[in-house]
Every structure is written in C-alpha cells, then in structure tokens.
Amino acid sequence: MSTFERYLTLWVFLCIVAGVALGSLAPSVFHAIAGLEVARVNLPVAVLIWLMIVPMLVKIDFAALREVGRHWRGISVTLFVNWAVKPFSMALLGWLFIGYLFRPYLPADQIDSYIAGLILLAAAPCTAMVFVWSNLTKGEPHFTLSQVALNDAIMIVAFAPIVGLLLGLSAITVPWDTLILSVALYIVVPVIAAQVIRARLLKTGGEAALARFLGVLQPLSLVALLATLVLLFAFQGEQILAQPLVIALLAVPILIQVYFNSGLAYLLNRMSGEAHCVAGPSALIGASNFFELAVAAAISLFGFNSGAALATVVGVLIEVPVMLSVVWIVNRSQGWYEARGARVSEAPR
Template identity: 35%
Template structure:
C-alpha cells in the first residue's frame, strides 16, 4: 500500500481498522468481566443516541447544492443509478445467498448474517467515499454530487430495497430454510421504515439545517474548514461506542466463534473488489475521463455502514447476529478500499485517458483530462 496514500489520510481515518479492533477487544473484555454494565446503557437508550450522532456528521458534510451537477449530466446519473441501485444491491444479495443462504454444501443457512449483508448492500455510501475519491484524484465535483443524490435517494428507497431483497426474494426463489429463518426474526417492513425515519431522517434534517444556518451566518469557508472538521470525529466516537457495547453483549459468542468475523469478511471483500472493477470498466466504457470514472467507481464500491448498523440495531437489537454482521463492515472496508485507491492510481498512470470526456461539466471531449499522460 502506498505510503503517500496512507499519509494523506487523517490520523483517525488512517487507523480506523485498528480502532475498531481495539473497540472489539474492549467490548469482549467488558462483557466478560462486567456484563451488567450494558444494562444501564440499554435502559437510557445511549446506543440509539450514539447511532443518531454517528449519522449526523456525514450528512452535515454533504453539499446538497451539488445535486444539479449530477442532473446536468444524464449519462453519469444514469450510470450511477445502475451501479448503486441495481448492480450493487444485486451483487451483495447474490453473495449473501451464496455464503449464508444455505444453497452451497458445507455452508449452512445463517439468516442473521444474510440479513446483515443485505442491510449493508442496500445502504449506499455517503461519507468515506469522499475520502477514497480524494486520495485517488477523483472528481470532487461529481463525488459530492453523487453523494448528495444518494443521501436523498436512499431515504425513500432503503426500506423498499431491504423489504424486497430480505423478505420477498428469498421466498420467491423457494429458499424455504432461509425464509423460515428470516421469518423467525419477526421483522416487518414497518419496523425498517420506522428505523430509517429515526436514524436517517433525524440526522438528515439536522445536516441540512446545519448547512443552511452555518453557511448563511458564518459563510461557506467557515462551515467547510472549521465546523465540518470539528464534528467529523463524532462519527468515529459514536461508532466505537456502538462496537464496544455490541461486543460486550456478544463477548462469549465472539470468543467461542472468532471464525465468524473471517466468514463475513470474505463476501464483503469480494463485493468491494467486484464493484470497483465493474464500475471502473463501465465508466471508461461510456467515455468518462479518469477523475469522473474514479468518482463513480468509488461511489458504487462503498457502502453506508453507519445506516446499516443503525437500522440493524434498531430492528434486531445490539446483541443480534444482524447487527454483528453490519459492524464487521467498516473493519473490512478500510484496508480493502485503501488497496483499491492504489489500483485506481495505477490505472491513472497506465492507461491513456486522452480523448475521454472530462469530468469538468461543460468541457468538450478531448480537453486534457485530470491524470492524463
């Protein structure tokens, strides 16, 4: 992994995987030594409060004024829609079926892990994608526009996607064992929609209000350069708090079955890699330049783990296998996506991007593209 790429990450982002591992260890130790400590946390709904705080900074960072950027380029919008809302969910669903659907000999149905992957796959990235895109010299304009679009779009579609892939399709395919296991969770579409309304709706409204008030009273420069960096660590703190509590409640299980983390990591790694290469190929295939291709590629290859964790905890509880699966997500995403940043930079150096349509809106094809030879 390139030292230059790692060096450009913030201190918190650079060691995110280590922080999560440390939080897991603290949680397991806490659950073993003092398991009763989780009771007051649950009683005061501290986890739910932490999850809302976890979702707030990414949504406050989004510049929703970038939406016209996406809508002015119908090709990029269409490609992003296909990648994020058709290919991505389908690929994750297929991986969830293969690994946890009970269709492969030797791999029994694991409804909790299956639902966890579905929750992850349906949540499109709105936060870390901006980090990966920046490290890979992608178009910040398109990345911001696509993130803004996905932020709004998933409010209205996430519940529908979870219902369709988690509850409807398994029965449609005749996967009786998996469907029966899912039914045992007694999950209803209304539970999912209620969780989205709380854990995405509240921070989404707060994020928009913060941007409107902050930029109008203090200016855009203050908001982007002072306010956003100040609130950014809240996401990590809230995430680590959630991880500690979750693993405190599942300490005995984690110690007894450490292979579960590795088992969940396999389909997640496959998903990130497949989505990146497919999306990158599609972007180059429509004639987009390097910076635009990179932006749409990382947008499609990343996921909104904050949302997946929040909904899983709200619907199934902190100690559920579904919530456990979702929290493994960021643990795997960080090292894999950092590796893909280096792959993208390799593509930038290796391929001739001259003649491809530039990511700068309104510029004609043939302009010197970002990163071209």
C-alpha cells in the same frame, strides 16, 4: 485522510478486544444498557448513531444536484451499480456463502440474521468517506458531491423498499414498523437536521463557520462510532469467542462485493467514454457502504445480540484497507484506462 481515519481498522480491532473483555467482566452493565429502549430503539445507541451520521450529512450540499447533468455518464453508471446491482449482488453472495458454503461453520440459528446484516450493509451507498477516497484518486469534486447528494436523496425513499424486498426474498420476517421507524430516525430526520444546521452556519458565518463546526464534530463522530462498536462487541463477545472464524467468513462476501462492484463501475465508465477523474470516484462510490446506517438499522431491527449487527460491523472492520486497495488499483490503472479512447481526465477544480 486524518491519522485517525487512516488507522480506523486498528481502532476497530481494539474496540473488538475492549468490547469482548468488558462484556465478560461486566455483563449486567451492558444488559442494562440494552434495556434502555423505546419502540425497539435503543436510546444510547440512537444518540451515538446521530453523532456519527449528522456531521457527515452536514457536508452534503443538495444544491449540488444541479451539477448532475455535467457528468451524466458517470452518474448513470454509479446509480446503476448502487441501486440496481449492489444490494442484489450482496444478497446473492450472502445466500451462496453464508447460506450454503459456510453454513456448517456458522451458528445455525444466526444464518438468516447474518444474511440480513449483509443486505443492510449493501442497501445504501456511503455518504462521507467517499470524499476521502475521491480525493486520493484526484477525482472530479463536483461529480463526487453531486453523486453523493443524489444518492442521499434516493436513499430516503429507496432504502426501506429494497431492504424489505431482499429480506422477504430471503424468507426473513420484515418488521415493517421498525424498518420505517429506522428510516425516519436514521435517514429522514438526520438529513433535515443536517441541512438546517448547514444553512444556519453558512448564513451566520459562511464557509469558515461550517469548517469550524465540522472540525469539532468530525472527531466526535468517529469516537461515537467506536463507542457503538464497543457496545456491540460487548454483547457479541460470547459468540465470537465460541466461533472465532465468524468474522473471517462474513468478510468473504463483503470483499467480493466491493471488488466486483467497483470493477463493474470502473469498466462501465471506461466503455461509456467517461473521464478517469470521474470513473475513479464512481467506482469507489459504487462499491462503498453506508455502514453507520447499516449498524443502526441492524440493531433496531434485530437487536444487539443479532448476527445482523455483527455482519454490519465486519463491514466497518474492513472498510479502510479494502477501499484503499481500490484507490491503489484505480490510480495504477489510469494509463490503461485512458489508452483506448476514454476521455483524458480533467484536473479537479
């Protein structure tokens, strides 16, 4: 993990401060930026989101799908947690905490929007940072790569239906045209573009060319993320200043969701007899969120000023510290994990 990534939470906090300050000092500038839309898609944000997502997707080798059968236990557990548990558990936690327990402390007109943001956050598993978390747990690299490739393939067809179903159950009007456009713009097209770029780089310069490309674009990807956050908080500034507890309250269901889903995946892998080097990344992939996609979809569906956009950003704020805590738990518990019949971890190749 680079120094920049290690201190991502700090940079996000600084973006909050900068965004709120700039939004207060120059509101007309940010309103002008918000007006640069085509079919409800904000053009500056679309460019920033692409800069965030494409470098991450270039890392994914869909040829790794042929490795899926080698670790079928871990793959099965992760798919179950990612697609059958995580979005629904987050919706339940959103309804419980945001819709009921915390309702008196939150702006009444944003309750449904906050829940929608939490659903968007949980509806797609992470595609990039999980490689960092897997490495920190000495995870089996072939498993991690094949699992991420499979999740990306599923996300193309499953993201919109799951989001639409859960938003519908929450009695939130689903703008299907905008949702489908978001899936096309922020999943389908970036996946195709990234794979074309990857194939061309490998054909012309091999792995060295791919590494150079990622070395240039990866920092740019993080800068684009932070620039997007500044824009978001420039529009959310008044609401945050008026309700300073909003971010802390939104963090509660996200934290519970992460620990619940990572723990579930870890235990199911142990029960199935899977090796620890697979169970570790499985737990982390099972708990992680594709927050770049969530932020983009929330802006497209509900706008810059929405509670949905703010809720997805809270996921970015706590991503690094909470996932590092899961890494620590996985590493510290390896002896316990392997004590009752689970296969001893193989050294990553």
